[in-house]
Amino acid sequence: MASAELQWLDGGITAVPGILAGGIVAGIKPSGKKDLALIYSSTPARAAAVFTSNQVKGAPVLVSSEHVRGGQAQAIVASSGCSNVCTGEQGVADAREMTRIVGDLLRIPANHVLVAATGVIGVPLPMNRIRAALPKLAQSLSPQGGRAAAEAIMTTDTHPKEAAVRIEVGGRPVTIGGIAKGVAMLEPHLATMLCFVASDATIARGALAPVLKRAVDRSFNRVTVDSDQSTSDTVVIIANGLAENTPLETGSRGIRQFAAGVEAVTTKLARMLVKDGEGATKLVAVAVRGAANGKDALHAARAVANSPLVKAAINGQDPNWGRIMVAIGKSQAKVDQAKVAIAFDDEPLVTRGMQKEGVRLERIREIMGLPEYQITIDLGLGRGEDRVWTCDLSEEYVRLNSKYTT
């Protein structure tokens, strides 16, 4: 990623030319907070999406999968407080009706409207409230409405997540902006992740979906272990072409520049999700190298990043490397314990599977006191490498684990 060409902007999805957004209180959430969001591109846009791989899928996922198949979308309507999952045929009818009403209000075809939802499972949407609120939502659309939309998709998030970047693509400025809502800490893959990205780039037919897939794989799929597993996870990208660049084709230099920008935005949003994990105070990169292959590196990194005992040790700033050994040993990655080396930032802690002689534990504890650092695990077997991000576990959870060193 050529970061020299990236210019971070304030704001999120409405930093993109031609993108309007809004977020209002429809009365879905008992708390009375914003719970209905709308994103609208003033011109038709290319669209691509990635959905949950959970076999139980929410009605909005079913309807949006169908609508995005044509590769075009101009609006995204999203609700929070009720996920419209396990609601049978009525749930699908409700999701369809939302796209139809939004289409009518914006004078676009219903199948150019995508729909998403997050919240309680098994409860029907309060459609009367939503029907009443949608006209008000359409009226709220504005070029400054990105933050309100980001707020209206929140559930356990403590703050809205926005990111926007300007890049050069073939000499022309292109903007990419997005919003996201997040993950609880304890079981990241059970909290719904929603992310909506927009750009003014002109993208050739068929070129947008691979860009999104790769960006999601390298961002959200590197922070949430067993990612895309909630019943409602949805990532959407729309590109409306207002930048008037030459259409970006798959395999071109331009699409690679654009992909780097998308990945920068999704990675920034993904890291925000980790940082906003319940009670999280640290953002830790778990980097594995020397694995037999790349897949093994990812397995090992995920096993460590997802270990509650490792995360508890990160919280307690306790260099309890035995927990890291246990995690990699139980992973699917090939491990020879006598070849494992572990370092925190640049400070070595373990060599040949044992605590390094003359280890500077005080220095390790200092590093563990930082808000961000990296744990590097060298398996000493090959050239495979990968990296995932994780956070620590909050004190309440730790209370159960930190008393006893396993």
Place this chain on the structure above:
Amino acid sequence: MASAELQWLDGGITAVPGILAGGIVAGIKPSGKKDLALIYSSTPARAAAVFTSNQVKGAPVLVSSEHVRGGQAQAIVASSGCSNVCTGEQGVADAREMTRIVGDLLRIPANHVLVAATGVIGVPLPMNRIRAALPKLAQSLSPQGGRAAAEAIMTTDTHPKEAAVRIEVGGRPVTIGGIAKGVAMLEPHLATMLCFVASDATIARGALAPVLKRAVDRSFNRVTVDSDQSTSDTVVIIANGLAENTPLETGSRGIRQFAAGVEAVTTKLARMLVKDGEGATKLVAVAVRGAANGKDALHAARAVANSPLVKAAINGQDPNWGRIMVAIGKSQAKVDQAKVAIAFDDEPLVTRGMQKEGVRLERIREIMGLPEYQITIDLGLGRGEDRVWTCDLSEEYVRLNSKYTT
């Protein structure tokens, strides 16, 4: 399992004729509690063992695997407080020395002594203390010492676990007794599980290992998801032949009767481990039927039993069935959400993937108030079925999850 033929006895491993045991304070644990256990059969015994499948293995596991290969053992020495894992060649030498000293003290070959340990990883055993304590430990052996041995292997366990049963095998009484130590709740597979079982049955060469493997698979592997993953997990069975029955051959009616007895003991001990999970107040069986095959049934049952959000709902007595749907949907089992039915004991809650019309939620909440109950999930796809046991999550952990209904 013909339970009519099972007679539960008081006590544990020393309920078996010819089995002596003892447990003392060697000074390994900082707490000053018992931390060194010895089990001894007054006559040579057949032996079999099942060890952790973690690729990182403790030195005692390496030495015991070697010693049990001959199929004979007469003593088991086990320490708690220090696991002797990730301790390199010195760790293996220490484990070997323990078997040699115990062999000398009991006048049996060192390779008829098995060794096990649980506790902190990466720290060498305090061998001076252990050398000093072993003669005292050998002197403490007694036919009443089973409880002391059960205490001496505890780590986070709140009480010792013992079980013993008398069965008839070919018309002769046979006794089977065991002790075990347990699992923390939050990440069961990261706490070491040790279980030692003894019997006075006479077993033919090669017939004991399959009995143990099956009993472990149907007991410990049904309570600890991703079981046998700690670096030190060890289950040993010895059978000394003092019952003077006709040697039990693989495939015989007698070995099936014996296997049922062993499974009864290991299942009782396994359920004790679940009940003693940190802060656990409930023992819940998760039964899956109607799966495409047996493997799918086990995948689905484990996914539910291991879901922190399901376990939090069990603690809060909250019929949050959406979390069960999410768990089975993300499992490797084939799921068609429109065919799923869920019941708590005999009370139906979900049919065709949705909340049953006229559901009696008050009755469900009553069942969830019981100390033990069963969640039955019918996938409606085939004839595969399986069952695992789980416990609830303690209040501190729940505080983070129970506020928000996913």
